[in-house]
Amino acid sequence: MAANKIERDEILRIVRDSLSDILEIEPDTISEGQSFVDDLDADSLALIELVESLEEQVGERAPDFRIEDEDLEDLKTVRDAVDYVFENAND
Amino acid sequence: MLPVALDVMGGDLGPRPNLAGAHAAVADGIPVVLVGPSDLDGRDGPSGTLDLIVASEVIGMHDDPAGGVRKKKDSTLVRAAEAVRDGRASAMISAGNTGATMASALLRMGRIKGVKRPAIATPIPVPGSTPTVLLDAGANAEVQAEWLVQFGQMGSIFAHHRFGIENPRVGLLSIGEEATKGDSLRKETNELLAATPGINFIGNVEGRDIMGTDVDVVVTDGFTGNVVLKTLEGGMKTVISALLGAFDAPEYKEHADALMPALLPLYSSLSPDTYGGAILLGVDGVCIISHGSSSADAIRNGIGVARDMVEHDITAEITAAIAATRD
Numbered sequence: 001m002a003a004n005k006i007e008r009d010e011i012l013r014i015v016r017d018s019l020s021d022i023l024e025i026e027p028d029t030i031s032e033g034q035s036f037v038d039d040l041d042a043d044s045l046a047l048i049e050l051v052e053s054l055e056e057q058v059g060e061r062a063p064d065f066r067i068e069d070e071d072l073e074d075l076k077t078v079r080d081a082v083d084y085v086f087e088n089a090n091d
Numbered sequence: 092m093l094p095v096a097l098d099v100m101g102g103d104l105g106p107r108p109n110l111a112g113a114h115a116a117v118a119d120g121i122p123v124v125l126v127g128p129s130d131l132d133g134r135d136g137p138s139g140t141l142d143l144i145v146a147s148e149v150i151g152m153h154d155d156p157a158g159g160v161r162k163k164k165d166s167t168l169v170r171a172a173e174a175v176r177d178g179r180a181s182a183m184i185s186a187g188n189t190g191a192t193m194a195s196a197l198l199r200m201g202r203i204k205g206v207k208r209p210a211i212a213t214p215i216p217v218p219g220s221t222p223t224v225l226l227d228a229g230a231n232a233e234v235q236a237e238w239l240v241q242f243g244q245m246g247s248i249f250a251h252h253r254f255g256i257e258n259p260r261v262g263l264l265s266i267g268e269e270a271t272k273g274d275s276l277r278k279e280t281n282e283l284l285a286a287t288p289g290i291n292f293i294g295n296v297e298g299r300d301i302m303g304t305d306v307d308v309v310v311t312d313g314f315t316g317n318v319v320l321k322t323l324e325g326g327m328k329t330v331i332s333a334l335l336g337a338f339d340a341p342e343y344k345e346h347a348d349a350l351m352p353a354l355l356p357l358y359s360s361l362s363p364d365t366y367g368g369a370i371l372l373g374v375d376g377v378c379i380i381s382h383g384s385s386s387a388d389a390i391r392n393g394i395g396v397a398r399d400m401v402e403h404d405i406t407a408e409i410t411a412a413i414a415a416t417r418d
Contacts, residue, residue: 024207043231045194048157052198069161 006061011085015078018053022046032079040078047072054085062089092122094142095397096171096180097390099127100149101187103383106133109186112390114138119391121398124180126171144179146170149187152383156190160198168192172199175376182377182397184368186385193230196371196378203406205413207238209373210313211380212249213320214366215301218357221254223301224308228369229317236279239263239310243290244412245372246308252403253370253396259307262296264315270294276312284310287416327361367392370400372409377401 012032020027023040036042042050051067058065065088067075075081095116099109110133113123117138124142125134134141148166150159160169168187172195174180183200185192189211197209211230214222226246231238243261250259263281265273270281272295284292296306298319311319334354338347359365367389368381377400381393 022202024205041233041235043233044157045197048161048194049198051161069158 005090006058006086008082008086011058011089012078012082014054014057015050015081015085018050018057019078022049022053030078032082033077035077036081037076047075050081054081058085058089065089092398092401093179093181094122094124095394095401096124096126096144096174096183097394098167098171098183098185098187098192099125099131100167101185101192102381102385103152103186104385106131108385108387109390110134110136110141111387112385112394113141115387115391116394117141119395121394123394124174126167126174144170144174150191150195152188154188154191156188156194157198159188159191160194166195168195169199172196172376172378175378176200181401182379184379184381184390184393184397186368186381186383186390186393189229189380189383192378192380193371196374196376200374200376200378203373203375203410203413205417206245206373206409207241208234209371210238210242210245211316211369212246212372213316213369214253215309215320215323216361216363216365217302217304218360220304221250221256221307222366223303223306224250224253224259225301225316225320226308226310226372227313227316228320229313230371231313233314234276234312236276236283239276239280239312240283240287240290240416241373241413243284243287243292243308243310244416245409246310247290248405248408248412249370249372249400250307252400252405252408254307256307258291260293260305261290261308261310262293262300262306264298264301264309264311264319265295266297268295268297280310289412289415324363331358331361364389365392367394367396370396375410376406 016027016030099106114136126144129145146167148163150166171183176199208231210227212226213228215225224246226242247259250256265277368379371378379393379397
């Protein structure tokens with residue numbers, strides 16, 4: 001598993017690029033401390049778009065990776081999402 | 092052309108009106124593929140045996156839209172949207188859960204590049220004239236000025252192809268005609284719309300203008316748009332019921348019978364069934380959202396609208412318009 005480990009920086013890049021596509025904003029304007037709802041104006045559908053995008057992209061490296069629906073409400077910031085993917089894609 | 096994918100389980104009335112509408116559309120020469128369970132009854136009918144894409148699940152009218160799409164991957168709505176994405180259907184139509192229809196289309200067909208948010212565009216009947224296109228009718232409760240400008244662009248393209256209106260007049264719904272009227276969002280949007288090329292922006296309009304003949308496309312946020320839509324629907328229903336009730340009195344029967352030939356076409360022009368439903372603009376494909384209580388006629392008309400929008404390649408035109416204003 002160690003050989004296939006996805007680095008945290010790479011996950012941050014994937015999250016930023018996905019959010020940039022979905023919200024039509026520049027990736028550079030997205031920082032880890034930002035809240036999806038309060039700072040980035042993401043609505044529930046945009047968050048589901050993000051989840052599906054992450055599952056697809058991370059799933060190419062970690063085929064069993066999935067974001068569980070019951071975990072979604074804990075993912076409030078960009079950092080939360082990056083940490084979640086880092087822990088669950090590499091376990 | 093590729094068939095229009097019909098969510099046969101969508102709507103309050105079950106598969107029956109969907110099946111009847113599908114058979115009628117096929118008889119009109121429009122190819123249709125049903126999306127529904129393998130044991131579906133009613134595929135055989137006056138137009139022959141309708142093709143079927145099998146889907147074993149249904150997202151109910153009260154299911155959470157995004158959650159439903161996530162959990163029910165073999166649902167009729169998800170499969171219909173995938174059929175469009177995968178090139179097996181040219182468009183999708185459903186009378187089912189509006190939010191889930193939108194989520195299915197957005198998550199499976201995707202968004203047009205550059206579109207901030209998709210919007211639901213609904214034709215509002217105008218007696219004796221072409222309908223007014225109202226958007227957003229409920230997709231986005233909260234919006235930003237830039238999104239409203241895009242709604243104006245997309246609604247304008249739809250009004251042109253759907254109703255043959257050259258250079259549709261676009262109005263921003265507010266509480267007064269002057270550009271300075273309204274909240275900060277409307278004032279900012281008014282300025283942006285006026286500065287956007289390619290939109291025939293006529294300024295602010297008021298609620299009373301929606302069913303009039305001075306505006307073709309009315310732009311607003313989804314919260315306000317949905318309130319407007321439901322208020323108009325309820326108001327028209329009440330007025331029509333009151334009229335019919337008044338005509339019911341025995342002493343007026345003779346007069347009512349004489350007036351009916353004039354009133355019935357008017358009634359038809361005010362019926363939501365005539366226009367076949369709303370369209371979700373901004374997704375990468377044609378998605379028609381029909382009323383939950385759609386009749387067979389409404390489904391038939393909705394399939395016809397889907398065909399027309401595919402033939403006009405409205406998706407490509409919106410893509411080009413959005414790209415032109417981004418550059």
